Amino acid sequence: MKSLVALNSNDPELYLLLRHILEAEGYDLRLLVDVEDLDHLLKVGRLHAVILDCTPDNESSLICARLKLGGQSTPVAALIPSDGNAQYMKLIKAGVDEGMLRPLAPSRLLQFLRHQPNGASADGELGVLAEGKSLRQHVLEMDLEAQRVRYNGRHFGLPPIGFRLLACFLKSPNRILSREHLIAAAWRDTACVKQRTVDIHIARLRRRLxxxxxxxxxxxxxxxxxxxxxxxxTRNPGSDVFQRG
Structure with missing residues (x-):
């Protein structure tokens, strides 16, 4: 069964182009016009990811908020035009996971989709962080291959950027990491990432932890x-040494 991906866009050419590319890669792309369409797709089955075309005349921020505030774990990516900072900031506040500058490189979008769990093309990569199979600090553990986090034996989920940020921290516990360091580790396209964006995602990760x-x-x-x-x-006896599996 193909993984279901939804695109929110008012650009028919973009939809037709991405549908052709994604279907060739084993995904089923559906057009998402508004929040009602989202509710329908959520009833049909679990969404692999949602792609939002970041323009002033669509409901991208409402759709993102509906997913995140509704407790859905579906990853959300935004396609950002060169003059789309205002719209992108609204999406960041709504909980968007990734930002991709337009014109969009299809390989970049495919990379995002392949990093999501349970997908038709998931490969479990983490870029520079994919060294070994696990990261552990005290009773907090990350499985880099399965992209899962476990605390004291209990699994919990994180969005893609939050996962990469935590992996960066676990790789360098008790070391002060600059925002520039975190951007390089957690974002694949650093051109659109500002320090304020880092602060927002860190605050989100903090609340989750x-x-x-x-x-x-x-x-x-x-x-x-x-x-x-x-x-x-949170420490366990003998667990003060950082370990990499």
Whole structure:
């Protein structure tokens, strides 16, 4: 069965072009006009990903908010025109996972889709972070091949950028990481990423980790960046040494 991908766009040429490309790669692309279309597709089956054409005259931010606030784990990518910063900021606040500058390189979109779990073409890559099979710090563990996170034996999900940010922190625990370092590790297209974007995604990751662990694991170092310092109450005996599987 083909993985279902939805595109929100008012550009018929873009839809027809992406449908041709994605169908050749084993995906089923559906046109998503508004929030009602989204609700229908969610009833049909689990969406592999949603692609939003970031323009002022569509409902991209509403669709993104509907997914994220509704508790859906579906990854969301935004196609950003050169003058689309205002729309993209709305999408960041709504919880978008990836931003891709237009004109869009099809290989970039396929790379995004292949990184999502349970897809027809998923390959489990993590770019420069895919060294070994797991990252562990105290009772927090990441399976890089399956792209899953586990805390104290309990699995929980993260969006793609959040996953790569956490992997970067686990790779360098107790080390202060600059925003530039985090951008290079977590975003595949760094041209459209500003420091404020990093702060928003870090805040999102912080909230998720706090909800799971009950502790503040990521600390802000003013004017420098961020550091992962797992709470002392989460430690297991003999687990103070960072390990890579």
């Amino acid at each position: 706090h909800a799971i662990t009950g502790s503040e694991m990521i600390r802000t170092v003013r004017f420098v960046g961020y550091v992962l310092q797992p709470h002392k109450n």
